[in-house]
Amino acid sequence: MSEISLHPPKSVPAKARGSKPPEQEIIDYISKFIALSDTEIRAILENINIRNFKKGAVLLREGQVSSLCYFILKGCVRQYYLKDGEEKTTNFYTEGQPVPPYEGTFKKKPSKFYLACVEDTMLSVGTPADEAKLFAMFPHFEAVTRVAVEDELGKSQENMASFMINSPEERYQNLLETRPDLLDRVPQYQLASYLGITPESLSRIRKRIMRK
Amino acid sequence: MSEISLHPPKSVPAKARGSKPPEQEIIDYISKFIALSDTEIRAILENINIRNFKKGAVLLREGQVSSLCYFILKGCVRQYYLKDGEEKTTNFYTEGQPVPPYEGTFKKKPSKFYLACVEDTMLSVGTPADEAKLFAMFPHFEAVTRVAVEDELGKSQENMASFMINSPEERYQNLLETRPDLLDRVPQYQLASYLGITPESLSRIRKRIMRK
DNA sequence: CGCGGTTCTTAGCTAAAGTCAATGGATTGA
DNA sequence: TCAATCCATTGACTTTAGCTAAGAACCGCG
Numbered sequence: 001m002s003e004i005s006l007h008p009p010k011s012v013p014a015k016a017r018g019s020k021p022p023e024q025e026i027i028d029y030i031s032k033f034i035a036l037s038d039t040e041i042r043a044i045l046e047n048i049n050i051r052n053f054k055k056g057a058v059l060l061r062e063g064q065v066s067s068l069c070y071f072i073l074k075g076c077v078r079q080y081y082l083k084d085g086e087e088k089t090t091n092f093y094t095e096g097q098p099v100p101p102y103e104g105t106f107k108k109k110p111s112k113f114y115l116a117c118v119e120d121t122m123l124s125v126g127t128p129a130d131e132a133k134l135f136a137m138f139p140h141f142e143a144v145t146r147v148a149v150e151d152e153l154g155k156s157q158e159n160m161a162s163f164m165i166n167s168p169e170e171r172y173q174n175l176l177e178t179r180p181d182l183l184d185r186v187p188q189y190q191l192a193s194y195l196g197i198t199p200e201s202l203s204r205i206r207k208r209i210m211r212k
Numbered sequence: 213m214s215e216i217s218l219h220p221p222k223s224v225p226a227k228a229r230g231s232k233p234p235e236q237e238i239i240d241y242i243s244k245f246i247a248l249s250d251t252e253i254r255a256i257l258e259n260i261n262i263r264n265f266k267k268g269a270v271l272l273r274e275g276q277v278s279s280l281c282y283f284i285l286k287g288c289v290r291q292y293y294l295k296d297g298e299e300k301t302t303n304f305y306t307e308g309q310p311v312p313p314y315e316g317t318f319k320k321k322p323s324k325f326y327l328a329c330v331e332d333t334m335l336s337v338g339t340p341a342d343e344a345k346l347f348a349m350f351p352h353f354e355a356v357t358r359v360a361v362e363d364e365l366g367k368s369q370e371n372m373a374s375f376m377i378n379s380p381e382e383r384y385q386n387l388l389e390t391r392p393d394l395l396d397r398v399p400q401y402q403l404a405s406y407l408g409i410t411p412e413s414l415s416r417i418r419k420r421i422m423r424k
Numbered sequence: 425c426g427c428g429g430t431t432c433t434t435a436g437c438t439a440a441a442g443t444c445a446a447t448g449g450a451t452t453g454a
Numbered sequence: 455t456c457a458a459t460c461c462a463t464t465g466a467c468t469t470t471a472g473c474t475a476a477g478a479a480c481c482g483c484g
Contacts, residue, residue: 102366146358154314
């Protein structure tokens, strides 16, 4: 697959051609819901707080109270629960995905899960204060955020339904189709956990599928 | 269990004592997020559209496009997908719960699931226009709604995690603790589906638990 | 009251996932 | 570079859930 790029600007370094700066991810995300003016884009970029984390870094621990909202600019973050000493992976977040502060924001409850970087990861970290500042500058962002959260709620519900309805083998097949990148980025035993099965079972499922 | 009621007002009819009118459910829900003035309460009650449905009535079908938002005042609504001719139940909504318009609102996508009344059910049915009207009257309702949706997203994520992490037997135990009312209101085979298992398996699980 | 349908349970069998243990390959770090 | 660790795979066995079928209990309705 070769990238199509008409008239690439000559001043851009070769290695950057066809790619985009990580901050663009967050602009692209918001642009799904509203057309942003240059002023707004600049304000957003000036008001986000970008941080880098090493592979394995833990962003949130069980019991911690946090109202931070993350957005993945580059890399991969895993959400997992600790049950009977086992890590139970319940989500993977990658480029262009928000990591909402679930029970954190309104109720200020201690987290029941962990967030850890699967790879070196670049994040935008948002606080309620950052949010309030942007809402004050652009009041209609409040409505945009609401719509975005509704959209995330829809996806969450759909994900849950998909998990409930399908068998482990079907869930693996779905993963192959919808998030094939995860297979390369994430160790098998974490994927297995995410699929709700043991690594041994995933191994057998893979073998079963192979000989078809 | 007898109800505790100090100095019940003498003017209240006997049958109403200790209970509340169904519309109150929606006021109670919003009051979890913000203190409502009498004016606001009146405006809300005047602007909601209450409808009654018979047991078995279907509110939404697969393929239909809808941006209606329901709120259960009395009764029970079941959400289910049709897969290989089988009904796969993914949610039960009861008194005091909102039924958000998932993919419906923003993306206007056809629904992948059904909504049907498990019992005779009284609903508040909200349209985007109703919403807009209330937001125009009370602009801060926009923020309240956002927080409420965030709260629902948090619950959704937690429900999904709980389903992913636990075994069918543990899921049944959880249901006993968190929503015991469903056991009486909903037929077993629908509960089984909701737990991600067959009616036969649920029957065996119940027997297994009995003799402990 | 009894009939017909629905729902729940039971049983026997199959298929799949869990568990335990061992192996071998890859990765990491000293 | 080598050793230690981690991880994926495999095998044998157990447990659990799915499937089919049949019977029992429980409706609602005439």
